[in-house]
Amino acid sequence: xxxxxxxxxxxxxxxxxxxxxxxxxxxxxxxxxxxxxxxxxxxxxxxxxxxxxxxxxxxxxxxxxxxxxxxxxxxxxxxxxxxxxxxxxxxxxxxxxxxxxxxxxxxxxxxxxxxxxxxxxxxxxxxxxxxxxxxxxxxxxxxxxxxxxxxxxxxxxxxxxxxxxxxxxxxxxxxxxxxxxxxxxxxxxxxxxxxxxxxxxxxxxxxxxxxxxxxxxxxxxxxxxxxxxxxxxxxxxxxxxxxxxxxxxxxxxxxxxxxxxxxxxxxxxxxxxxxxxxxxxxxxxxxxxxxxxxxxxxxxxxxxxxxxxxxxxxxxxxxxxxxxxxxxxxxxxxxxxxxxxxxxxxxxxxxxxxxxxxxxxxxxx
Numbered sequence: 001x002x003x004x005x006x007x008x009x010x011x012x013x014x015x016x017x018x019x020x021x022x023x024x025x026x027x028x029x030x031x032x033x034x035x036x037x038x039x040x041x042x043x044x045x046x047x048x049x050x051x052x053x054x055x056x057x058x059x060x061x062x063x064x065x066x067x068x069x070x071x072x073x074x075x076x077x078x079x080x081x082x083x084x085x086x087x088x089x090x091x092x093x094x095x096x097x098x099x100x101x102x103x104x105x106x107x108x109x110x111x112x113x114x115x116x117x118x119x120x121x122x123x124x125x126x127x128x129x130x131x132x133x134x135x136x137x138x139x140x141x142x143x144x145x146x147x148x149x150x151x152x153x154x155x156x157x158x159x160x161x162x163x164x165x166x167x168x169x170x171x172x173x174x175x176x177x178x179x180x181x182x183x184x185x186x187x188x189x190x191x192x193x194x195x196x197x198x199x200x201x202x203x204x205x206x207x208x209x210x211x212x213x214x215x216x217x218x219x220x221x222x223x224x225x226x227x228x229x230x231x232x233x234x235x236x237x238x239x240x241x242x243x244x245x246x247x248x249x250x251x252x253x254x255x256x257x258x259x260x261x262x263x264x265x266x267x268x269x270x271x272x273x274x275x276x277x278x279x280x281x282x283x284x285x286x287x288x289x290x291x292x293x294x295x296x297x298x299x300x301x302x303x304x305x306x307x308x309x310x311x312x313x314x315x316x317x318x319x320x321x322x323x324x325x326x327x328x329x330x331x332x333x334x335x336x337x338x339x340x341x342x343x344x345x346x347x348x349x350x351x352x353x354x355x356x357x358x359x360x361x362x363x364x365x
Contacts, residue, residue, distance in 0.1 A: 003095040003121070005071040008034040009315035012064035014085055015076030016040040016049035018167075019100060019307060023074060024053045026308030033072065033315040039064050041077075061085065065092040071318060072096035074311055078172050079182070083109040090122045096318045098125040098311050101186040102339070103332030105177045110336040114329040123317055125325070126332025128187050129310030131194045133278030137298040139195055139263065139270055142284065147295075148265030151196055154245040156261045158184045158276075159253035162231070168218025171225050174251075179229030181206075181339055184276065185249035189335050191261060191275040192237070192245055194326065199245070199338050201238040204346035206230035209252045227251075235342045270295070278309065 011033050013020055020038070027033050037057035040046040050058035057069075064073055065088045073089040075082055075098070083104040089097045090113070097117065103126040104110040117124035130136065142148055158180060164170040173183045193199050208231045215223050232252045237245040261272040267287050273280025283292040310327035317325055 003071075003318075004320045005095055005318045007032055007315075007319045009096070009318050010069070010071045011035045011074060011311065011315070012037040012039070012070035012072070013055075013074050013076055014039045014061050014064050015100075016045050017076065020049065020076045022306040023076065023308040023311065024049075024055070026306045027311060028053065030312050030315075032312050032319065037064055037070060062088070065089040065094060067093045067095065070094060072098065072311065072315055075099045078175075079105050079178060080175070083113060086113050086124075087116060090116045090120050090124070093120065094122065096123045096125070096314050098314050098327075099127065099332065101127040101190075101332070101335075102182050103329065103336055105182070107333070107336040107340040110329075110333040114333050117329055123314055123325075124329030124332075125310055125314040125327050126329055127307070127310055127327065128190050128275075129307065129313070129327045130187055130275050130278050131191055131326055132309045132313060134297045134299045135272050135278075135280045135282050136191055136194060136275070138282045138295050139272055141298040142268075142270055142282070142295055143195060143263070143265070147268060147284070148263065148270055149267030151241070151243050151263060151265050153243060153264045154192060154196060154262060155247075155259070155264075156188045156192060156245065157248045157250075157256070157258045158188060158260070159248065159250050159256040159258060160184075161254055162213060162251035164213050165216045168215070168220060170213070170215060174213065174225070174227035174229055174231070176228040179227070179231060179233070180249040180251045181230070181233045181342065185233070185247070185339065186335055187275040188247060188249070188261065189338050190331065191272070192247070193239075193331075193334060193338070195263065196243050196245070197239040197241050198334065199237045200240045202235055202338060202341045202345055204233065204235040204342040206233045206343065206346040208232070230343070230346070233342065233346065235346075237338070278306065 038055050039059045039061040046058040073094050075085050086099050163173045211227050232250040234248045259271045260274045271283045282295045285292045
């Protein structure tokens with residue numbers, strides 16, 4: 001039985017890095033929740049973060065799994081720590097736990113968290129929460145209202161030269177089990193399954209074209225490191241309704257002109273903005289149309305839309321609002337299963353050989 005708590009829901013943030021700034025800003029402007037404590041493995045970082053955001057307590061990470069102190073723990077640490085820290089909060093009896101993506105680095109760990117939360121009566125939430133933003137909600141309305149007709153196919157692509165261009169410590173994004181598929185592909189896979197239904201079949205191929213990478217910014221600019229995860233992944237996915245999807249996630253693309261996400265229906269195609277963000281315009285072009293036009297937003301614009309909307313969704317549920325949640329532990333587990341399946345298939349798949357053009361010409365003669 002989940003504990004119903006009073007608003008504002010007391011939130012504790014574990015991890016005070018770059019993404020925590022957005023979370024704290026989003027939560028601060030909402031009456032639903034308030035950040036009362038933060039923690040980081042480096043005590044000075046937590047203290048500075050608390051001072052910047054007016055947070056009463058800066059503590060060691062272990063203290064934030066205390067249900068007498070907080071109602072909701074938010075895990076914003078590196079991916080390989082997510083399962084351990086989330087499980088500690090669940091076992092301690094904290095009513096709500098929200099985990100930045102990925103929910104865990106393996107599907108087995110993700111499934112264990114979902115089971116533990118159900119057994120304890122803990123509400124478990126998982127990023128990404130960009131599906132709560134206007135573009136995904138607008139696209140969902142276009143699909144469910146029949147504006148595009150019957151969904152028939154989709155394409156999605158995240159193509160970049162890698163996080164070493166903008167992040168001073170990019171090694172974590174290239175760690176084993178991460179790479180572009182986990183770091184950024186999670187946004188695309190979450191959006192696709194939210195809009196088109198569960199993904200039930202996958203085929204994949206993966207490669208590492210540049211295992212040695214160079215940091216381009218910050219105090220360590222010029223230093224090199226090794227990528228331990230595939231840096232380019234391409235997958236063919238299929239939903240439970242039979243919609244085929246082509247998807248690519250890459251840290252090896254110098255540039256691109258491809259749309260981030262397109263959904264093709266029998267009557268129209270819609271193009272979504274980058275699913276890494278909560279804002280942007282959804283475009284539609286109908287079969288008989290000659291031009292692209294913007295769809296009216298399904299949700300009104302708000303002053304600040306950043307990461308943290310999923311925390312507010314979970315906080316509202318803890319306060320007993322009764323609405324169905326979208327950013328759940330189960331949704332995080334589904335994406336973990338997709339990712340693991342893509343990598344598994346990519347590693348063991350046996351491609352079907354096709355004769356070269358020259359060989360085909362010789363055979364024809």
